[in-house]
Amino acid sequence: MKWRALIGLVLCCAVAQAEEHGVNVVAQGRLQLKGGAMTVAVSPPPASIQRVLIILHGRLRNAETYLHSAEKAAEQAGQLATTLIIAPQFLNEQDVARHQLPNDLLRWHGNDWMAGGLSTGPNPVSSFQVLDDIVARVSDRQQFPEVKEIVIAGHSGGAQVVQRYALLAQGQYRINPRFVIANPSSYAYFDGQRPMAFDSASCPGFNRWKYGLQDLPAYAAGQTPARLEENYVKRDIVYLLGQQDVDPEHPALDKGCEAQTQGAYRLLRGHFFFDYLTRRHPVGLNQRLIEVPGVGHDGSGMFNSPEGLKVLFGQ
Numbered sequence: 382m383k384w385r386a387l388i389g390l391v392l393c394c395a396v397a398q399a400e401e402h403g404v405n406v407v408a409q410g411r412l413q414l415k416g417g418a419m420t421v422a423v424s425p426p427p428a429s430i431q432r433v434l435i436i437l438h439g440r441l442r443n444a445e446t447y448l449h450s451a452e453k454a455a456e457q458a459g460q461l462a463t464t465l466i467i468a469p470q471f472l473n474e475q476d477v478a479r480h481q482l483p484n485d486l487l488r489w490h491g492n493d494w495m496a497g498g499l500s501t502g503p504n505p506v507s508s509f510q511v512l513d514d515i516v517a518r519v520s521d522r523q524q525f526p527e528v529k530e531i532v533i534a535g536h537s538g539g540a541q542v543v544q545r546y547a548l549l550a551q552g553q554y555r556i557n558p559r560f561v562i563a564n565p566s567s568y569a570y571f572d573g574q575r576p577m578a579f580d581s582a583s584c585p586g587f588n589r590w591k592y593g594l595q596d597l598p599a600y601a602a603g604q605t606p607a608r609l610e611e612n613y614v615k616r617d618i619v620y621l622l623g624q625q626d627v628d629p630e631h632p633a634l635d636k637g638c639e640a641q642t643q644g645a646y647r648l649l650r651g652h653f654f655f656d657y658l659t660r661r662h663p664v665g666l667n668q669r670l671i672e673v674p675g676v677g678h679d680g681s682g683m684f685n686s687p688e689g690l691k692v693l694f695g696q
Contacts, residue, residue: 422444
């Protein structure tokens with residue numbers, strides 16, 4: 382058990398350091414958007430780009446790590462020659478200060494980017510608008526005439542982003558993306574139902590965004606909860622859950638009361654949310670839950686598993 386405690390301590394310290402002092406590595410790629418330049422890690426573009434995989438980091442904001450993991454998965458699947466991989470890096474204010482980055486780079490306050498929050502500079506841009514813009518760019522037939530498939534995937538904190546983005550996304554897609562949500566700490570529910578008994582008076586934020594649909598961010602302006610749910614259940618979504626992601630004391634697990642209403646640990650929370658979906662929409666749901674045997678809270682292990690390769694590359 383000592384090694385588990387040591388790993389937990391290292392992970393906890395790494396997350397705290399990234400949040401307080403900034404990331405160690407800033408990706409070299411830049412994608413110019415209307416509101417500013419977005420930092421991205423990008424794989425070498427193949428001659429024939431038929432699939433685009435957009436892979437999202439978690440709280441560590443380690444885009445390069447996720448890029449390399451996705452490249453390894455594409456190589457294992459035999460799809461590297463036709464897949465472009467883009468790993469956006471949602472920098473925060475500490476990152477910009479630590480690395481003395483130029484003012485035109487988009488940056489967010491703390492982890493606001495995880496819930497679709499607005500950047501603090503150089504202009505207010507929702508992190509979800511950034512994803513809209515990337516999807517629109519790679520869907521452009523003039524620039525990417527051979528692209529047939531777009532996949533948006535994330536693990537842990539990145540999976541939280543994917544789930545919330547799939548719920549609020551307003552983009553008119555030429556190519557409908559497949560969303561892969563792997564081991565998130567929590568989900569955004571459509572109403573006040575939760576699988577665990579709790580006292581709402583002692584947890585007043587349980588149904589506020591990002592855990593529910595109260596107090597939605599500016600990105601969702603004009604959308605009703607009913608319309609958001611209607612759009613969400615039509616999306617192609619895979620919930621990829623590690624069978625060993627069952628530690629209720631995992632250092633990166635959301636242990637706030639809002640998340641605890643959804644279950645004790647990630648595997649259970651994923652099953653509870655999927656059961657909730659299927660009860661509300663027993664017919665016509667274009668979504669699947671897939672467990673990954675022998676894997677816990679490990680992004681590379683999830684995406685490089687046989688199950689992960691299937692959902693990322695449609696095999």
